[in-house]
Amino acid sequence: MEWGIAKAKISLSVKERLKDSPSGNYVVCTGINPTPLGEGKSTTTIGLAQALGATLGKRSFACIRQPSQGPTFGIKGGAAGGGYAQVVPMEEFNLHLTGDIHAVTAANNLLASAIDTRIFHEDAQSDEALYRRLALTAKGFSPVMKKRLVKLGIDPETPPEDLTTDQRSKFARLDFDVDTITWQRVLDTCDRHLRSVVVGVGKKETILPRGSERGAPRVQHSRETGFDITVASEIMAVLALTTDMKDMRDKLGAMVVGYSKAKEPITADDLGCGGALAVLMKDAIMPTLMQTVERTPVLVHAGPFANIATGNSSIVADELALKLVGKDGFVVTEAGFGADIGMEKFFNIKCRASGLKPKCAVIVATVRALKMHGGGPPVSAGKPLATEYVEENVDLVIKGNANLVKHIQNANKFGVNVVVAVNKFKTDTDAEIEAVKKAAMDAGAFDAVLSNHWAEGGAGAADLARAVEAACIANDEANFNYLYDLDKSIREKVEIISKEIYGADGVDFSEVAENQMTQYDKAGFSHLPMCMAKTQYSFSCDPAAKGVPTGFRITVREIRACVGAGFLYPICGDIMTIPGLPTRPGFYDVDIDTETGDVIGLF
Numbered sequence: 001m002e003w004g005i006a007k008a009k010i011s012l013s014v015k016e017r018l019k020d021s022p023s024g025n026y027v028v029c030t031g032i033n034p035t036p037l038g039e040g041k042s043t044t045t046i047g048l049a050q051a052l053g054a055t056l057g058k059r060s061f062a063c064i065r066q067p068s069q070g071p072t073f074g075i076k077g078g079a080a081g082g083g084y085a086q087v088v089p090m091e092e093f094n095l096h097l098t099g100d101i102h103a104v105t106a107a108n109n110l111l112a113s114a115i116d117t118r119i120f121h122e123d124a125q126s127d128e129a130l131y132r133r134l135a136l137t138a139k140g141f142s143p144v145m146k147k148r149l150v151k152l153g154i155d156p157e158t159p160p161e162d163l164t165t166d167q168r169s170k171f172a173r174l175d176f177d178v179d180t181i182t183w184q185r186v187l188d189t190c191d192r193h194l195r196s197v198v199v200g201v202g203k204k205e206t207i208l209p210r211g212s213e214r215g216a217p218r219v220q221h222s223r224e225t226g227f228d229i230t231v232a233s234e235i236m237a238v239l240a241l242t243t244d245m246k247d248m249r250d251k252l253g254a255m256v257v258g259y260s261k262a263k264e265p266i267t268a269d270d271l272g273c274g275g276a277l278a279v280l281m282k283d284a285i286m287p288t289l290m291q292t293v294e295r296t297p298v299l300v301h302a303g304p305f306a307n308i309a310t311g312n313s314s315i316v317a318d319e320l321a322l323k324l325v326g327k328d329g330f331v332v333t334e335a336g337f338g339a340d341i342g343m344e345k346f347f348n349i350k351c352r353a354s355g356l357k358p359k360c361a362v363i364v365a366t367v368r369a370l371k372m373h374g375g376g377p378p379v380s381a382g383k384p385l386a387t388e389y390v391e392e393n394v395d396l397v398i399k400g401n402a403n404l405v406k407h408i409q410n411a412n413k414f415g416v417n418v419v420v421a422v423n424k425f426k427t428d429t430d431a432e433i434e435a436v437k438k439a440a441m442d443a444g445a446f447d448a449v450l451s452n453h454w455a456e457g458g459a460g461a462a463d464l465a466r467a468v469e470a471a472c473i474a475n476d477e478a479n480f481n482y483l484y485d486l487d488k489s490i491r492e493k494v495e496i497i498s499k500e501i502y503g504a505d506g507v508d509f510s511e512v513a514e515n516q517m518t519q520y521d522k523a524g525f526s527h528l529p530m531c532m533a534k535t536q537y538s539f540s541c542d543p544a545a546k547g548v549p550t551g552f553r554i555t556v557r558e559i560r561a562c563v564g565a566g567f568l569y570p571i572c573g574d575i576m577t578i579p580g581l582p583t584r585p586g587f588y589d590v591d592i593d594t595e596t597g598d599v600i601g602l603f
Helices: 013-017 041-055 090-094 100-124 127-134 143-151 165-172 234-241 245-254 274-280 315-325 339-354 367-373 394-412 430-442 453-474 490-502 511-523
Strands: 025-031 060-064 085-088 185-187 197-199 223-225 227-229 256-260 265-267 288-292 297-300 330-334 360-365 417-423 447-451 506-509 553-562 567-572
Touching (some): 025 394, 041 417, 041 447, 041 453, 100 185, 234 339, 245 274, 360 367, 394 430, 430 447, 490 506, 506 511
16 A cells, blocks of 8 residues: 555555465564664664665565654654665654554544543533433444443443443443543653643633532632653554454553542543544554665554563564565564663563564674773763774773673573674774674674674675574574563562563562552453563663663552553653653754755754
């Protein structure tokens, strides 16, 4: 389905048509903990796919996330790769693309509006008045209303006028405990000033509370809430973890937005919103097809951050690509940020949901980023790099290798072969590169290879591609395993991730988090996997703690439930679900050539 001249949507009917075809080799690309110096994970994902396809002649796909406009106009910039290993056209990739993120924003905010509207009307009307306006109309019970009837144990074919007074009350009144509402509005912009807001302060947002005496004054119907960035929305996570249209509809309807005063979970379907959300997302479920500079195919789909969400592109994109490349082909899918969060969620959440088993994990590292992990001086935007980063310093590389080693050891816990990609920079020396490769092999990597795809495109990643091919051939899928069993308690799962992956001494749960764990246990949500929200810059919750910190504990301040998407969401340390902008955001450099219409300054 063409979408302009440079991109297209791929119908899910392709997956159905190829359902009996063999799948290709599944490769995940991840990296060390990111630094301001950049590791080139997206560039390596694209370069590797180019090498497999354009250089070695294999069928290959790269599967990557759609970038949020927040970082694009903030501090990070775009995510199309770079040099001779990137997705084109870069401007379309980094901006609106085919509108999927906008669809998520619209769906999320429709549900947020439904929540506040429902509370507004419930607080001002009797049960019978609510029921009359909801059900005693010419339309009767809609399909989504019948879902609520089934949930309440009422025959959905019962005519609206035949429900008892008690049944009418249960159907009509959700009875929100507003302090339990976790659903927030979203926008695809970094805006720190929307982290905490008050809604309902307009002149017309007043009510006469239900049961008030005649002549009583009207009261303002306001409450405190906040905004998240769109890519942190549960709807984005649903898009990333869904398998087909029916699954997406079910997941959207099952999203829990808060609890009643009787501590019963309230879902999007309870609000009557699930079907409308699915309609808004009906085109977004189809992955977008683009290409690299070497004309190898790329599927772009979903865009959850890895530090505050699942951090991986969609299951449907990976499934489609695996079928399209066939038995001997390769699909390289990217896991966001460092392997401690993006890769861990890829294995424990995404692979668990899809049932797919990867054959190889590529961990990307650079010499200069490892120097920073080894204790190199801070890096400031706009200032020249310190001499440690542009001149040979093998000792600093050796110290920083500890970060890479920890990630290799973590990947090996999942039973997949690990290939380390040393992403080459012109200032790297042979001795520094060899120090990285030796540390990787000593830590149990299947192979460690220098890659120069930024400068040379697919040809520069040919050795990496051959190493990945060998790792896939040598891999035994029977060795693949998850880090934890779902039947463990919420506390145990959080502790396993914190100790095994981050190296923490333990976990401290706030009183809020303790109460939420109790609530989720009672609601039957404790079987879900954990999607840890923490800083990407360190194994710990302290972004300044480089290398492999020790003697630290993980603090969980709250736990949100993404029941529709299928995970719980512990928020650790000071992580924010909507970033702020720096003093000099990236938008200063972005403009348009009014003669040609070309975008300039977008990287």
